[in-house]
Amino acid sequence: xxxxxxxxxxxxxxxxxxxxxxxxxxxxxxxxxxxxxxxxxxxxxxxxxxxxxxxxxxxxxxxxx
Numbered sequence: 767x768x769x770x771x772x773x774x775x776x777x778x779x780x781x782x783x784x785x786x787x788x789x790x791x792x793x794x795x796x797x798x799x800x801x802x803x804x805x806x807x808x809x810x811x812x813x814x815x816x817x818x819x820x821x822x823x824x825x826x827x828x829x830x831x
Contacts, residue, residue, distance in 0.1 A: 772796045778815055779805075790815040 775795040781788035792806035792815065809815040 772798065778812070778819075780815075788820075792819060818823060 773794050774797055777793045778790060779793050779796070780790045787810060790809045790812055793803055794805070795803050805813075806818065809818065
């Protein structure tokens, strides 16, 4: 569950070189004083990461309307 009201910034971190591949992940920076950043799952391509983000954001926007 992503509460967009608590998020200050979102960044696609790319590429992080894994042992075998380049991997991508989203970083969510929040207003929380204790844990102010959390990460999405790891993706094998930029396209995969963007598609996941659009799906998640689309679900959130759909619930708000």
